[in-house]
Amino acid sequence: MREGTAGRIAALIRHDLRLQMRDPAPLLVRTVMPLLLMGFMQPLFRTALQAENVEGATGAEQAVPGMAVMFTFFLVNLVGFGVFREHGWKTWDRLRAGLARPGEIVAGRVAVPLGVAMLQLAVVFAAGGWLYNLRVRGSWPALVVVGAALALCVVLFGMALVALCRTVAQLAVFANLAALLFAGLGGALTPLSMLPDWASPLAPAVPTYWAMRGFTTVVLDGGGLAAVLTPVAVLLAFSLGFAVLTLAFFRLEHRKISWS
Amino acid sequence: MTTEPGPGRGSDAGQGARQDGEPDPYGGVPALALDGVTKRYGAVTALREVDLRIEPGEIVGLLGHNGAGKTTLMSIVAGLLRPDAGSVRVMGVNPVTAPHAARRLLGLAPQELGVYPPLTVHQNLLFFAELAGLRGRTAGRRIEEIAEPLGLTALLGRRVAHLSGGEQRRVHTGMALLHRPPLLLLDEPTAGVDVQTRQQLLELVRDMAAKGTAVCYSTHYLPEVEALDGSVAIVSGGRMVARGPLKKLVRQYGDSAVELTFAGPPPDIPLPWPSSTDGRVLRVAVEQPHLAAPRVLETLGGSAGELVNLRIVHPSLESVFLRVTGRRYDADAEGDADA
Ligand SMILES: Nc1ncnc2c1ncn2[C@@H]1O[C@H](COP(=O)(O)OP(=O)(O)OP(=O)(O)O)[C@@H](O)[C@H]1O
Ligand SMILES: [Mg+2]
Numbered sequence: 001m002r003e004g005t006a007g008r009i010a011a012l013i014r015h016d017l018r019l020q021m022r023d024p025a026p027l028l029v030r031t032v033m034p035l036l037l038m039g040f041m042q043p044l045f046r047t048a049l050q051a052e053n054v055e056g057a058t059g060a061e062q063a064v065p066g067m068a069v070m071f072t073f074f075l076v077n078l079v080g081f082g083v084f085r086e087h088g089w090k091t092w093d094r095l096r097a098g099l100a101r102p103g104e105i106v107a108g109r110v111a112v113p114l115g116v117a118m119l120q121l122a123v124v125f126a127a128g129g130w131l132y133n134l135r136v137r138g139s140w141p142a143l144v145v146v147g148a149a150l151a152l153c154v155v156l157f158g159m160a161l162v163a164l165c166r167t168v169a170q171l172a173v174f175a176n177l178a179a180l181l182f183a184g185l186g187g188a189l190t191p192l193s194m195l196p197d198w199a200s201p202l203a204p205a206v207p208t209y210w211a212m213r214g215f216t217t218v219v220l221d222g223g224g225l226a227a228v229l230t231p232v233a234v235l236l237a238f239s240l241g242f243a244v245l246t247l248a249f250f251r252l253e254h255r256k257i258s259w260s
Numbered sequence: 261m262t263t264e265p266g267p268g269r270g271s272d273a274g275q276g277a278r279q280d281g282e283p284d285p286y287g288g289v290p291a292l293a294l295d296g297v298t299k300r301y302g303a304v305t306a307l308r309e310v311d312l313r314i315e316p317g318e319i320v321g322l323l324g325h326n327g328a329g330k331t332t333l334m335s336i337v338a339g340l341l342r343p344d345a346g347s348v349r350v351m352g353v354n355p356v357t358a359p360h361a362a363r364r365l366l367g368l369a370p371q372e373l374g375v376y377p378p379l380t381v382h383q384n385l386l387f388f389a390e391l392a393g394l395r396g397r398t399a400g401r402r403i404e405e406i407a408e409p410l411g412l413t414a415l416l417g418r419r420v421a422h423l424s425g426g427e428q429r430r431v432h433t434g435m436a437l438l439h440r441p442p443l444l445l446l447d448e449p450t451a452g453v454d455v456q457t458r459q460q461l462l463e464l465v466r467d468m469a470a471k472g473t474a475v476c477y478s479t480h481y482l483p484e485v486e487a488l489d490g491s492v493a494i495v496s497g498g499r500m501v502a503r504g505p506l507k508k509l510v511r512q513y514g515d516s517a518v519e520l521t522f523a524g525p526p527p528d529i530p531l532p533w534p535s536s537t538d539g540r541v542l543r544v545a546v547e548q549p550h551l552a553a554p555r556v557l558e559t560l561g562g563s564a565g566e567l568v569n570l571r572i573v574h575p576s577l578e579s580v581f582l583r584v585t586g587r588r589y590d591a592d593a594e595g596d597a598d599a
């Protein structure tokens with residue numbers, strides 16, 4: 001690593017944290033909403049699981065990870081706004097003309113959303129698990145590994161969207177659409193067994209599917225670290241794909257249009 | 261938007277003169293050296309073969325009408341834009357090939373206000389101090405050092421969103437100073453600030469120059485440049501049309517004149533002196549304007565009734581500007597004020 005890089009990334013992270021602290025409401029809402037929605041989704045998932053003859057299923061086994069996964073994807077907005085607001089405040093060019101290198105600026109922009117995603121997943125799982133009596137049959141470390149891979153995938157998906165979108169309106173609509181579409185196809189919003197025939201083969205094409213597979217492997221099937229290797233590997237492959245997209249299309253000098 | 265400099269373009273030849281990343285061991289390296297810099301935005305040529313040299317400790321007032329190319333020039337120096345041709349060196353370092361090294365050596369306060377409104381003044385300054393590698397006490401001291409001459413000390417705890425426009429601009433300027441760059445680029449730093457702040461800022465700039473900082477200062481307010489008493493660079497239509505110490509330019513180009521503003525178009529009267537018109541202003545070039553004014557008025561005869569203003573113009577930066585650009589500095593503004 002070049003001299004001073006770690007210090008400058010740390011400076012960017014502290015700066016981003018100061019900005020987050022000024023406006024914590026969105027973070028809170030993204031954490032509380034999934035806890036509420038789990039209540040609505042639980043009976044649906046219970047019916048589906050009972051139809052599959054899963055013994056003692058309460059529905060929380062899929063409602064809790066499902067909502068946790070879906071709301072993690074809403075964090076794509078957080079990644080995007082982190083870049084777009086700098087354009088709105090006209091500070092982006094100041095950053096570019098400043099002492100941070102391009103790679104450091106990107107790393108600084110990714111780090112805080114990554115931390116937020118991990119924290120949000122942890123809180124939603126812990127609080128949701130407690131509220132809806134989630135019984136995790138497998139290993140907690142395996143859950144953490146799946147969560148970390150998911151968080152990375154979401155944040156890099158956000159950067160790829162930032163690279164591809166010119167306006168903040170485009171970013172918001174694609175981010176929210178992707179969150180819902182991925183949740184629907186991936187079994188986070190509705191049980192996979194209830195997907196229409198044409199949709200089921202598409203499910204493995206979305207990262208949400210693999211996150212859900214990883215989580216349910218641990219929660220329902222009692223899987224450990226070895227059992228989640230495949231879903232984690234696929235999530236990392238998605239992350240790599242998004243990173244490549246970002247590298248290919250993201251240019252610091254591109255003008256982004258935020259509010260104006 | 262930016263264009264890669266094409267291979268083998270003629271004016272790139274100058275880049276071979278000095279090796280990148282190998283600045284001369286200081287003595288005699290200009291803080292800024294532009295050679296034949298050209299920049300196009302599509303069909304618009306914003307800069308044409310501009311040369312500019314700024315020595316350490318020198319203050320250069322960069323002047324020019326709206327759209328003359330001042331901001332484009334500063335953006336190229338700061339590495340935000342790539343020149344289509346020509347070479348740029350900041351303390352001998354090429355910002356195109358060694359952007360990081362060049363940025364350590366320069367501080368840019370852009371024309372457009374760029375601050376973090378949700379954060380406090382202190383947090384805004386702290387961010388740039390931290391990027392410069394300062395932490396804790398050292399960062400705190402540097403922030404105080406910058407805040408004091410900018411009159412921000414009492415505002416450090418306030419959120420920038422709650423500051424007035426002029427106060428925000430001072431924060432904006434301060435953010436460019438925290439790493440103590442040897443070259444400072446200030447793009448219209450006094451836009452929208454009051455008289456007192458303007459004075460404070462000029463004093464700060466003079467102070468920094470006295471300590472060896474080279475300053476490139478763009479403004480539309482000529483008395484400011486006169487107050488800085490440095491040198492002047494005038495761009496017009498993307499060309500550098502005058503460059504030199506203020507006093508020398510005034511001696512060289514500073515004409516004296518009587519300027520007459522009429523309610524309508526100036527009357528078409530034959531005058532015994534060279535004259536020119538610009539909108540509703542008739543400019544009569546005379547040697548000793550205060551002595552010639554009564555005779556100019558006599559010559560007007562009946563048209564004197566249309567007269568709304570008479571002005572004695574002594575050799576000054578303003579008359580230099582007129583001579584080298586062919587337009588009065590405040591042509592548009594004055595037209596509005598009299599309407
Ligand atoms: N991004 C851009 N795309 C196209 N043309 C541009 C762009 N930026 C500037 N220009 C044009 O380049 C020319 C120089 O603009 P520049 O902003 O450098 O002028 P300036 O001297 O800073 O003017 P002002 O005093 O108004 O700030 C103008 O004709 C302007 O219209
Ligand atoms: Mg400008």
